Amino acid sequence: MDGAFPQRKIIHIDMDAFYASVEQRDHPEFRGKPVVVGGSPQSRGVVCAASYEARTFGIRSAIPCATAYRLCPEAVFVRPRFDVYKAVSQEIRRIFFHHTDLVEPLSLDEAFLDVTDNKSGNPSATWLANEIRAQILKRTDLTASAGVAPNKFLAKIASDINKPNGICVIPPTQAEAFIEQLPIGKFFGIGKATEKRMHALEIFKGADLKRFEEVDLIRLFGKAGAWYYRIARGIDTRPVKPHREAKSIGVEETFRHDIDNLAQLEHELDLIAQELARRLQKRKTRGKTITLKLRYDDFSTITRSGTQAQFMNDAESLAHVAKSLLRNSEAGQRKVRLLGITVSNLANRTMNETSQLLLPFGEDTY
Ligand SMILES: [Mg+2]
Known part of the structure; x- marks a missing residue:
């Protein structure tokens, strides 16, 4: 540990194909089938969620329902039931708060947890992430994936790696190597347009990004350049913010x-x-x-x-x-x-920045 990484233990929990999985849970006849949650195929709405079976046809959230229908006419199209999703969301948040008060929900089905100092008394974030996933399954009959890492940036990327129903742990000592091989399009805050520009600059992976000086990145990408410089080195000091107010x-x-x-x-x-x-x-x-x-x-x-x-x-x-x-x-x-x-x-937003505990921890208990 060279101190480059804040010594925190962050878990990112992400429910697997959340809305679609809830529908498959509640309608056994939908299980194993492509399920599209959104409007009817004739509507002008977009897909809210697609089951993994539907994804194999190229159906993704945010594409038009009509396109989803063209890709897979035999898919089951269901209307979203937000009241049910909200109830499940409250249930999983209760599980999170059982382990830590530092919970930052990103949406109904996703949250960051800072478990550096947690209520279970177990120093292993990996153990805790698996415990949380097991409790979610037991209480809701739904699977979740987890990412465990020293910061939010890495934890969020990690939860996607062994999806669905998986976990990926990036301990602090492996963070730099992980970032070096990471394709630039996977970086938080790098969208399609920036990815294209970076490719033109022969930046394909984290290691390529790391070769640039901060001043050059700022010259090329403006204020975001400073963020890219830090993130290429695994530096993300954004705290997990509980009680997030609407921005x-x-x-x-x-x-x-x-x-x-x-x-x-x-x-x-x-x-x-x-x-x-x-x-x-x-x-x-x-x-x-x-x-x-x-x-x-x-x-x-x-x-x-x-x-x-x-x-x-x-x-x-x-x-x-x-x-x-x-x-x-x-x-x-x-x-x-x-x-x-x-x-x-x-106006009138109450800032609620909870100070984070920075506790040293060993690799063995990550
Ligand atoms: Mg999800």
């Missing part, structure tokens, strides 16, 4: 028919802004940054953001900013299938 509130609408008329799109923004204002006011919050999301008929999606000097939560101001952002897009020339407005940079 943004948004409303979006998929139209029944694509819209190419600018006046009509502006009218839709008025309606979305009214609903958004209602939600902001209900939560007694206001925000400074307005983000417009726009999806064209070919499914390409863009966002445009603007930060204002004043906090706002009234429909008129929200719509005003959103419309100026809309004029900054190709709306009116291209058909639009979805519009959304999100407000972030919220």
Whole structure:
């Protein structure tokens, strides 16, 4: 240990094909079959989740239901039952809190746990991750995968490696070697576009990224360059944050028919802004940054953001900013299938950063 890695024990738990697995659990006739959770194949909605059987046909979440139907017409299409998923989610969170208070849920089916100092008194994070997976199976009849590592970045990647129903442990001594062989597209915060740019720079793996000086990465990638520099060395000091407050509130609408008329799109923004204002006011919050999301008929999606000097939560101001952002897009020339407005940079957020315990631990008890 050279001190490059914060001495923490982080577990990332991720339920396997969560919504689809719940449906297969509750409907034995769906087991072993391709199951697609989302709208009907005729709807314009997108897939929320696909069972592993459905994935072999190339069906993934976020693709249109109609595309899923083309890929596998015999798949079972079911509507999501969010109340059931939420109940399961609460059950697994109760299990997490049994072991540590440092739980950061990322969604209904995923969470980071900091178990450096945990309630079970067992120093092994690996043992704990397996114990949690066993308890989840026992209580919910569902499987989960786990990643165990010295930071969030590595734990999240690890949980995906032996999925489904698997565990992957990256002890601190193996972290650097692991990152060196890691394909750049798997790095947190590196999307498709950045991956392409990195490939053009002959950066294919972590080891290639590590050859770049920090100043060069910042010159090439802006602020993100500093993050890439650190992450190539396994440095991720982001704490596991319990009681995460909403960072943004948004409303979006998929139209029944694509819209190419600018006046009509502006009218839709008025309606979305009214609903958004209602939600902001209900939560007694206001925000400074307005983000417009726009999806064209070919499914390409863009966002445009603007930060204002004043906090706002009234429909008129929200719509005003959103419309100026809309004029900054190709709306009116291209058909639009979805519009959304999100407000972030919220006021009245209570910061709840729990200080992390940094305890030394040996490799043998990782
Ligand atoms: Mg999952």
